[in-house]
Amino acid sequence: MRRYLARRLVALVATLLVVSVLVFVVVRVIPGDPVLIIMGTEGSPEAAAALRKAMGLDRPLPVQYAEWVRRALRGDLGRSIQYDVPVGGLILSRLRVTLPLTLLAALFMAAVALPLGMHAATHHRRLGDYLAMVASQLGIAIPSFWAGLLLMLLFAVRLGWVRAGGFEGWEAGLWPGVRSLLLPALALGLIQAAILTRTTRSAVLEVFHAEHVRTARAKGLSEPVVAWKHVFRNALITIVTIAGLQLGQLLAGSIVLENVFYLPGLGRLALGAISARDLPVVQGVVLFVAATIVTVNFAVDLLYGFLDPRIRYD
Amino acid sequence: MVRFRPAACVLLVASLAFLPGVGQAQPAAGGPALTAQVTSEPPGLDLTATPASATATVVFYNVQEALAKVDQHGKLVPWLAERWHTADNLHYTFFLKKGVRFHNGRAFTADDVKFVLERARNPETKHPHPRHYEAIAAIHVKDEHTVTISLKKPNAMFLYNLARQGSVIYPREAVEQLKSQPVGTGPFTLARWDRGDRIVLKKNPDYHVKDLPRLEQVTFRFIPDPNAALAALQAGDIDVLGFGLGPESADVVRRSPSLQLILGETTNDVILALNSSKKPYSDVRIRRAITHAINKDEIVKGAMFGFGRVLGSNVDPLNPYFVDMSRAVPYNPDRAKQLLAEAGYPNGIDAVLRVAPQYPYTVRTGEVIVGQLARAGVRVKLEQIEWGQWLDRVYKNADYDMTIIGHAEAWDAGNYANPKYYFRYDSPRFQEVYAQSETTLDDARRRALYHELQKVMAEEAPVVWLYVYPRIVAAKKGVQGIWKDLPTPSMDLSEVSWAK
Numbered sequence: 097m098r099r100y101l102a103r104r105l106v107a108l109v110a111t112l113l114v115v116s117v118l119v120f121v122v123v124r125v126i127p128g129d130p131v132l133i134i135m136g137t138e139g140s141p142e143a144a145a146a147l148r149k150a151m152g153l154d155r156p157l158p159v160q161y162a163e164w165v166r167r168a169l170r171g172d173l174g175r176s177i178q179y180d181v182p183v184g185g186l187i188l189s190r191l192r193v194t195l196p197l198t199l200l201a202a203l204f205m206a207a208v209a210l211p212l213g214m215h216a217a218t219h220h221r222r223l224g225d226y227l228a229m230v231a232s233q234l235g236i237a238i239p240s241f242w243a244g245l246l247l248m249l250l251f252a253v254r255l256g257w258v259r260a261g262g263f264e265g266w267e268a269g270l271w272p273g274v275r276s277l278l279l280p281a282l283a284l285g286l287i288q289a290a291i292l293t294r295t296t297r298s299a300v301l302e303v304f305h306a307e308h309v310r311t312a313r314a315k316g317l318s319e320p321v322v323a324w325k326h327v328f329r330n331a332l333i334t335i336v337t338i339a340g341l342q343l344g345q346l347l348a349g350s351i352v353l354e355n356v357f358y359l360p361g362l363g364r365l366a367l368g369a370i371s372a373r374d375l376p377v378v379q380g381v382v383l384f385v386a387a388t389i390v391t392v393n394f395a396v397d398l399l400y401g402f403l404d405p406r407i408r409y410d
Numbered sequence: 411m412v413r414f415r416p417a418a419c420v421l422l423v424a425s426l427a428f429l430p431g432v433g434q435a436q437p438a439a440g441g442p443a444l445t446a447q448v449t450s451e452p453p454g455l456d457l458t459a460t461p462a463s464a465t466a467t468v469v470f471y472n473v474q475e476a477l478a479k480v481d482q483h484g485k486l487v488p489w490l491a492e493r494w495h496t497a498d499n500l501h502y503t504f505f506l507k508k509g510v511r512f513h514n515g516r517a518f519t520a521d522d523v524k525f526v527l528e529r530a531r532n533p534e535t536k537h538p539h540p541r542h543y544e545a546i547a548a549i550h551v552k553d554e555h556t557v558t559i560s561l562k563k564p565n566a567m568f569l570y571n572l573a574r575q576g577s578v579i580y581p582r583e584a585v586e587q588l589k590s591q592p593v594g595t596g597p598f599t600l601a602r603w604d605r606g607d608r609i610v611l612k613k614n615p616d617y618h619v620k621d622l623p624r625l626e627q628v629t630f631r632f633i634p635d636p637n638a639a640l641a642a643l644q645a646g647d648i649d650v651l652g653f654g655l656g657p658e659s660a661d662v663v664r665r666s667p668s669l670q671l672i673l674g675e676t677t678n679d680v681i682l683a684l685n686s687s688k689k690p691y692s693d694v695r696i697r698r699a700i701t702h703a704i705n706k707d708e709i710v711k712g713a714m715f716g717f718g719r720v721l722g723s724n725v726d727p728l729n730p731y732f733v734d735m736s737r738a739v740p741y742n743p744d745r746a747k748q749l750l751a752e753a754g755y756p757n758g759i760d761a762v763l764r765v766a767p768q769y770p771y772t773v774r775t776g777e778v779i780v781g782q783l784a785r786a787g788v789r790v791k792l793e794q795i796e797w798g799q800w801l802d803r804v805y806k807n808a809d810y811d812m813t814i815i816g817h818a819e820a821w822d823a824g825n826y827a828n829p830k831y832y833f834r835y836d837s838p839r840f841q842e843v844y845a846q847s848e849t850t851l852d853d854a855r856r857r858a859l860y861h862e863l864q865k866v867m868a869e870e871a872p873v874v875w876l877y878v879y880p881r882i883v884a885a886k887k888g889v890q891g892i893w894k895d896l897p898t899p900s901m902d903l904s905e906v907s908w909a910k
Contacts, residue, residue: 128798
């Protein structure tokens with residue numbers, strides 16, 4: 097186990113190093129000059145040159161990279177060009193929105209997909225199954241931004257139950273904060289819930305035909321015990337693998353929904369930083385997201401051992 | 411078989427989630443407040459470091475002010491300078507308004523004017539427009555409230571340049587904090603900037619104009635998506651949708667009993683720029699052919715739902731020297747084909763039209779133009795590129811055939827006199843008339859020169875001026891005092907109030 101952990105840790109560091117080089121090079125290679133974006137169409141070339149020098153963008157790329165990595169290792173991700181504040185603090189402050197949003201969406205995803213998928217599997221080729229499949233097909237087909245707008249029109253404009261968007265902040269209390277994240281979390285989780293419903297259904301169906309299930313039934317176990325203890329648990333390996341990948345997709349999907357619902361989260365920060373060519377912020381956010389996804393995948397791997405005692409990490 | 415009841419579970423979760431009792435926008439404690447939407451977040455709040463209109467929208471006129479001001483009718487009026495005087499058009503003496511205080515409590519004096527203008531002139535301070543202060547030879551402080559500015563030679567734009575967003579007056583001691591905490595003399599002070607979310611301004615109780623501002627607090631929320639912004643207005647989360655309401659949504663607002671629609675003019679000229687340094691666009695016949703092939707009325711109808719005014723030159727209708735040149739090169743596809751043939755292209759030409767979808771109107775306009783030009787034998791491929799790329803490829807390196815963009819800066823004929831500008835339009839005739847207009851101060855003479863300028867532009871067709879982007883503001887009923895027209899990029903809220 098210890099050797100396994102050490103190996104994974106080395107892989108994690110290597111991944112981050114590769115990501116750091118990639119993002120550093122990519123944001124500098126794509127057309128679009130940060131100075132030009134700050135100055136817009138009205139600035140003079142002299143002013144642009146002065147600004148480029150002040151931002152250190154006139155130095156050779158490897159020098160800039162080395163400097164960035166040296167600082168990043170000390171926990172300093174640089175200063176945002178656009179906001180003039182440290183990138184690290186900026187990312188942390190945005191996590192206050194994105195983390196709960198992603199978690200809520202994941203919760204919604206699990207709360208809908210697991211029962212619905214299970215229901216479809218246990219009612220295979222019956223009305224409940226067909227309805228669940230039609231619903232999940234719809235969920236996959238509706239783009240999240242559109243779902244977001246529809247939810248906004250219904251719950252905020254028509255019914256007036258929630259605000260159309262924006263984030264009220266946690267200072268006002270837990271409920272106002274959660275409330276402002278409900279619609280975006282719903283829209284964000286919709287597609288993933290639909291995908292997970294289908295995954296759960298097929299994973300469960302597969303196990304239902306396994307021999308140990310027949311044995312369990314033959315032993316005279318009640319159907320709920322068979323379904324939960326012998327079928328669901330065995331189907332979980334597939335479900336957890338897909339759900340782990342979906343967490344990364346939820347994080348990525350937040351970019352779109354944070355813009356639709358104008359939430360000050362990480363996704364919106366990333367998008368704004370890319371269009372403003374706020375290089376330190378883009379680098380910081382990508383690095384952070386990469387680290388998160390690698391860590392989540394790692395956690396999923398560890399979960400396998402817990403779910404299936406036959407799996408060992410030596 | 412086990413019976414799960416997922417539908418019941420979902421309903422239960424949903425009903426928990428949407429517990430009633432969710433409040434609508436609350437007014438700030440202690441007085442009337444207003445929440446306005448803006449499309450983009452400012453890239454920093456220092457008007458002396460960025461020319462971004464997103465910064466001007468929030469900061470200019472609301473937080474910081476200049477010696478003179480362009481009012482809502484486009485007229486230049488004295489502001490922090492009570493009046494000015496010149497006998498020879500070379501030495502201007504400004505008499506500053508007394509009793510004006512900066513937000514930090516210190517009195518505004520002539521020394522501040524000298525400091526601010528000298529700093530703007532200094533290329534090392536990275537002011538985006540040092541050329542606006544090039545004409546200044548010396549600044550002499552006579553006493554606390556009198557300052558004389560001497561020019562190298564007479565300059566017709568001098569006073570106007572002092573009213574621009576880059577000429578705002580701030581206290582010398584606050585230079586370092588301008589980017590995130592600007593200090594000025596305006597009707598509001600900056601209370602909070604929640605990055606990525608909102609900017610909150612509070613009333614300046616010591617404002618130098620009596621009885622203003624009328625609002626206690628103003629919040630600017632950054633909502634980029636036009637549909638989300640409209641939904642926020644309909645849901646009551648915001649009071650004013652200042653920018654970014656698409657013309658396609660105007661009718662929804664007009665029909666709503668709780669909303670009002672404000673329509674006006676802007677200085678934002680939407681153009682189809684042609685690359686004059688590139689064949690065949692270097693040939694004036696080709697440029698005129700393209701102009702003849704474009705039906706501007708149809709564009710306004712098709713791409714702008716009928717909003718916007720057809721344009722014929724770079725001078726916008728809010729400019730006092732405006733002449734309507736929109737019919738100077740009329741829509742005439744036969745004439746276009748004839749000109750193409752005369753220029754040696756009887757079979758037409760192929761072109762790429764680059765637009766940035768960050769500005770949806772450029773894409774819609776482009777789609778209409780592609781169809782129109784095809785009828786005249788100009789086969790155009792529409793290519794959408796991201797804004798950063800547009801700035802780099804089209805604007806900086808003039809790597810394009812055609813592009814569509816709005817130019818919001820007023821009084822920008824100088825761009826056409828600059829052969830390095832991305833139009834790459836190099837006309838000695840135009841440059842000469844423009845140079846004369848720069849040093850002519852007699853109003854009648856200057857007007858004549860501006861008319862001449864517009865005539866030359868229409869004839870030489872360096873770009874196709876399409877339409878003036880309309881000002882379309884949606885607000886809750888009861889909001890009053892919002893500027894109808896937009897002669898500057900600011901969203902001046904000093905006189906805005908709620909009807910009793």
